[in-house]
Amino acid sequence: MLYILLGQDDFSCHQALEKIKVGIGDQTLQVTNTTTLAGQQLTLDQLRTVCETAPFLAEKRLAIVNGLLERFESRSKAKGQGRKRAADQQNEYKLFSAYITQIPDSTILVLIDGRIGSNNPLLKELSAKAEVKSFPLLKNDSLRQWIGCRVKQEGGSISTEAVNLLAQLIGSDLWVMASEINKLVLFTSGRRIEEEDAKQLTSRVQEANVFAMVDAILESRVGVAEQLLQRLLEDGAAPAYLLVMLSRQVRMIVQAKELKSQRKSEAEIQNKLGLTAEFALRKVLGQADRYPMRKIIEVYHKLLETDLSIKTGKYDGELAFHLLVTDLCQRRRR
16 A cells, blocks of 8 residues: 655654554554655665565554655756756656556555655556645644644634634744644633634744745745744844754754654654654654754854854854845745
């Protein structure tokens, strides 16, 4: 069985994956029979080894591959060695497609990716043979409806004003939203969640916006990065605080990549990074999967340069940050 889970809403994607796991059978045997692979470096032989390993005391084995489809996204026009790489990629996706469509019945394969173009060659080859589920970021009415349903699911009720404020403060990050809804339901203890209750979320919203700003910078979305930076500054976040938070986030991504390369479990990674919140762990692991080490290290060095420019008085904090965001995004585009 083949599943393809796509989209930037990694919370809903994670929920869909959990449903697949539940449907497999005995959860106590699931750890032994589940393998997670990084698609960007995956070889066909590695995939074959995992998929053709017989399940241990169970009927099914679960193989999860993150980022394989993204590996075959179209790039800028190839030149010189780029043409050879493009040809190699074409051969690779055909080989992967040929094998994936004939994996043993004892293996359930789940491909997980973010935003993938409709012309992705591997997706086009596999979509007719897979159960494809798409999870775009929720916005506007869809997001507000999700908030209301989630509150009800947690056993609470919420005013329209509070729903609107949560949507405005947190936006589409459903990891943060689910966590805050759970806390609000417990805090209000049976009464309706009001707008004033939602206003107490500012510190967590800042943390969520830092995650989002790191994403925007690494993906060269200068407009989004600038908007998030401005929102953080308007909410009272000091440039020194933002520098610490951004540096901490990038450092954790580097550590997570190293720990994943050592095949550490998620529990071990969470403990090593000192993360207590599930949404924070998911964000770090997702960013570690999506971005190559060279990008992350480049951002980290630029953060150090920004820190030095502020401390030496070359620029004031806000100007230094705006220059940082613009420079990083332009570098990525070039």
